[in-house]
Amino acid sequence: MSGNMAVYILKRILIAILIVFLVSVFAKALMHMLPGDPVRLAMGFEAKEEDVEAFRVRMNLDKPIHMQYILWVKGLFKGDMGWSVLYDRPNRDIFAERLPRSIAIGLPAVIISSVFAIIFGIICAVNRGKWSDQIITFLMTLGLGTPVFWLGIFGIYIFAIRLRVLPIQGFTSPFVNFGEYVRKAILPVACMSIPMIAGVARQTRTNMLDAINQDYVRTARAYGISERKIQMKYALKNALIPVVTIIGLQLRIVIGGSVLIENVFNIPGIGSLLVTAINNRDYFVVQNAVLLISIFTVSVNLLVDILYGFIDPKIRLERKGG
Amino acid sequence: MGERILEVRNLCTSFFTHEGEVKAVNDVSFHIDEQEIVAFVGESGCGKTVTQLSLLQIVPAPPGKITGGEVFFKGRDLLQHKPNSPEMRSVRGAGIAMIFQEPMTSLNPVFTVGHQLTDIIMLHRKVGHKEAWEMGIEALRSVEIPEPEVRMRNYPFELSGGMRQRVMIAMAVYCNPDIIIADEPTTALDVTTQAQVLELLVSLVKQHRKSLIIVTHNLGVVTRYVDRIYVMYAGRIIESGSTEEIMTKPRHPYTIGLLNSVPKIEKERSEKLIPIKGAPPWLIDMDPRCTFLPRCSYACEVCETKEFPKLRRLGESDHFIACHRDIAGSITGSTTGRLDSAGRHDLGGEAHG
Numbered sequence: 104m105s106g107n108m109a110v111y112i113l114k115r116i117l118i119a120i121l122i123v124f125l126v127s128v129f130a131k132a133l134m135h136m137l138p139g140d141p142v143r144l145a146m147g148f149e150a151k152e153e154d155v156e157a158f159r160v161r162m163n164l165d166k167p168i169h170m171q172y173i174l175w176v177k178g179l180f181k182g183d184m185g186w187s188v189l190y191d192r193p194n195r196d197i198f199a200e201r202l203p204r205s206i207a208i209g210l211p212a213v214i215i216s217s218v219f220a221i222i223f224g225i226i227c228a229v230n231r232g233k234w235s236d237q238i239i240t241f242l243m244t245l246g247l248g249t250p251v252f253w254l255g256i257f258g259i260y261i262f263a264i265r266l267r268v269l270p271i272q273g274f275t276s277p278f279v280n281f282g283e284y285v286r287k288a289i290l291p292v293a294c295m296s297i298p299m300i301a302g303v304a305r306q307t308r309t310n311m312l313d314a315i316n317q318d319y320v321r322t323a324r325a326y327g328i329s330e331r332k333i334q335m336k337y338a339l340k341n342a343l344i345p346v347v348t349i350i351g352l353q354l355r356i357v358i359g360g361s362v363l364i365e366n367v368f369n370i371p372g373i374g375s376l377l378v379t380a381i382n383n384r385d386y387f388v389v390q391n392a393v394l395l396i397s398i399f400t401v402s403v404n405l406l407v408d409i410l411y412g413f414i415d416p417k418i419r420l421e422r423k424g425g
Numbered sequence: 426m427g428e429r430i431l432e433v434r435n436l437c438t439s440f441f442t443h444e445g446e447v448k449a450v451n452d453v454s455f456h457i458d459e460q461e462i463v464a465f466v467g468e469s470g471c472g473k474t475v476t477q478l479s480l481l482q483i484v485p486a487p488p489g490k491i492t493g494g495e496v497f498f499k500g501r502d503l504l505q506h507k508p509n510s511p512e513m514r515s516v517r518g519a520g521i522a523m524i525f526q527e528p529m530t531s532l533n534p535v536f537t538v539g540h541q542l543t544d545i546i547m548l549h550r551k552v553g554h555k556e557a558w559e560m561g562i563e564a565l566r567s568v569e570i571p572e573p574e575v576r577m578r579n580y581p582f583e584l585s586g587g588m589r590q591r592v593m594i595a596m597a598v599y600c601n602p603d604i605i606i607a608d609e610p611t612t613a614l615d616v617t618t619q620a621q622v623l624e625l626l627v628s629l630v631k632q633h634r635k636s637l638i639i640v641t642h643n644l645g646v647v648t649r650y651v652d653r654i655y656v657m658y659a660g661r662i663i664e665s666g667s668t669e670e671i672m673t674k675p676r677h678p679y680t681i682g683l684l685n686s687v688p689k690i691e692k693e694r695s696e697k698l699i700p701i702k703g704a705p706p707w708l709i710d711m712d713p714r715c716t717f718l719p720r721c722s723y724a725c726e727v728c729e730t731k732e733f734p735k736l737r738r739l740g741e742s743d744h745f746i747a748c749h750r751d752i753a754g755s756i757t758g759s760t761t762g763r764l765d766s767a768g769r770h771d772l773g774g775e776a777h778g
Contacts, residue, residue: 316485318530322593324483325525326518326545326600330509340535416535416580 115408119401123394130393131172134386141384145188162186162387175390189385197376198391204274205360205372207284212292213357216299217350221343223300224307228342229334231312239304246301254294255367262290272369291368295361299353306349310342317341344415351407358399427459430603430636431480431521436494438472438479441487445709449475451660453494454736457604462630462637464647464668466683467657468705473640474526476657477606481517482508499603519549522597524626526609528589532581538565538592539577542599549600564595568625587618591625598629604636611646619646645687648672653743656680659706659716662736666744676739677746678723715749723752 142158143150159165163174178185184194223243227236263271270287277284314320315338323333360374373392380388438450449472457463465473478484479491480503496503498520506512525531533541542561543554550560558577565573568591581589590610597605607626611619627650630637639647644654654671656664656679664677675681682701703720706712713732718724727749736745 318525318527319533321483321485322525322531323533324517325481325523326596327514327516327548328544329514337533337536341533344535414535416537416582 126397209357212295216296220303223304227308228311314338472660518600522602564599
């Protein structure tokens with residue numbers, strides 16, 4: 104890696120830090136603009152005024168907002184995410200408990216959906232216009248158009264209630280009981296994957312078809328390279344470059360969780376935490392969740408950008424050249 | 426000249442579009458002998474490129490389809506094989522290699538030049554990767570690319586258009602084919618590199634004793650190299666003959682018009698080029714009569730009534746035209762090219778492309 108590449112990456116990292124900083128400021132500010140007093144909500148309206156004030160002081164809510172922000176960030180650097188008003192526990196414990204659940208559902212969903220999406224996209228492009236392409240394209244359109252919560256309810260109705268082969272809802276950690284984890288994860292992972300498969304497969308199909316019509320494919324064909332090799336090597340590598348970006352964007356779901364899926368299947372992950380926290384004006388949970396998701400999203404984008412350079416020589420070398 | 430290596434008879438290729446059948450190649454017959462250099466000339470869209478793609482059966486399908494004819498390459502009819510059959514693939518590159526018009530896009534952007542060269546060399550020369558890589562370096566050296574070892578590791582976008590076209594030439598020559606087809610090999614290049622690249626291509630073809638088909642819309646650039654010329658118009662060959670015959674005694678009104686529209690360097694600047702009036706015909710639901718009729722200034726009653734004229738031989742020569750009239754006597758003014766003292770045809774080396 105040349106010096107210029109290092110400069111480029113450094114620049115990108117600085118921009119990423121700036122973005123995370125801005126997001127944290129907005130997250131802090133936005134929640135305070137919303138009506139509703141978290142302390143009142145937490146303590147009940149019958150609570151005595153001095154108790155409420157004491158709690159407010161304990162939570163630093165009596166200080167001006169910029170001081171609150173500084174205290175929050177200061178705490179973060181010491182590994183202290185603050186206290187949840189709603190759960191009356193340290194935020195760090197709540198996140199440590201819920202994050203692995205979101206990952207345990209989101210990560211398999213992204214991996215499985217990417218693999219299937221690319222395979223389906225290739226099948227469609229290679230058999231363009233034939234029945235296999237038409238059926239898959241139809242299912243993809245259906246998958247994109249079907250709301251996730253409906254898919255979830257439908258899945259529960261068929262597999263859990265009618266066929267009784269899968270549990271209705273819930274979550275078991277894979278480290279506690281792997282078999283149970285798989286049984287409970289199948290439906291949410293599938294429901295989360297279907298729209299992702301549909302989106303990425305359509306993108307792959309379009310890119311493949313585009314690549315197959317390029318002049319360089321005609322060159323390969325004119326020199327006797329087999330159709331299979333043209334598709335799987337010459338066209339595919341070109342077609343996958345934009346797909347990597349889309350998969351990268353979807354990775355957000357791994358940590359942010361899917362609000363709908365987590366609610367339908369009653370999985371206590373980050374997605375459902377965020378919704379509950381917003382409803383209860385638990386600023387301290389919300390700001391941490393937003394920050395966490397933004398850090399992850401920005402890092403994934405950064406990673407994809409760097410990875411892009413390894414797939415697309417043009418980008419890599421343009422960077423090298425400055 | 427050696428033996429006849431390629432004989433094409435009554436080739437027909439159509440594109441089936443929503444508006445109807447476009448007869449891009451319409452009953453085309455031609456041949457090329459060993460070590461011969463022939464040119465296909467005509468306006469854009471006259472079917473000259475599709476004719477060549479049809480030989481290798483790489484016309485984009487759908488909508489393209491070869492609807493008839495025979496392509497005898499070394500005695501066997503290539504059209505008997507399916508487009509993706511191993512027989513057909515073994516001819517591509519190793520039997521007939523093609524250089525395309527667009528050097529900027531004809532190489533794959535995400536693989537190195539060396540990667541692409543060795544893939545093809547390994548396939549046709551039946552050698553291992555290491556040997557193929559060495560041959561690739563050799564191939565790049567043969568097309569006068571400096572630092573071939575470095576260039577092998579470059580991606581196409583790191584090379585100029587002229588360099589890329591040299592890579593394409595290297596690829597074609599190192600497959601060791603019998604025929605090289607160069608489809609407008611210099612059109613996309615700037616004028617200064619055009620001559621170099623063409624000169625290089627022809628010298629390699631001669632050195633390796635190959636046959637060469639050059640497809641071009643610009644007669645001026647290629648005449649000094651080619652033995653015979655086929656002039657195409659609206660999907661058909663309308664005149665063919667030796668370069669000297671065509672350049673000095675063109676007999677089809679279209680060819681005359683084509684030659685008149687080429688700039689000549691020795692002429693006065695004030696002298697205007699004479700364009701062919703009108704536009705090429707629509708290739709769907711074609712007029713059964715002569716396709717050049719609406720643009721022809723020599724048209725007479727016969728042309729208005731009779732069907733499209735078949736190619737006919739003029740006397741004992743190898744000169745063929747598809748024209749009802751014989752306008753040999755009525756050619757006006759500054760039509761034809763000249764031969765210079767070296768026996769070269771001189772229409773001015775400048776390109777107008």
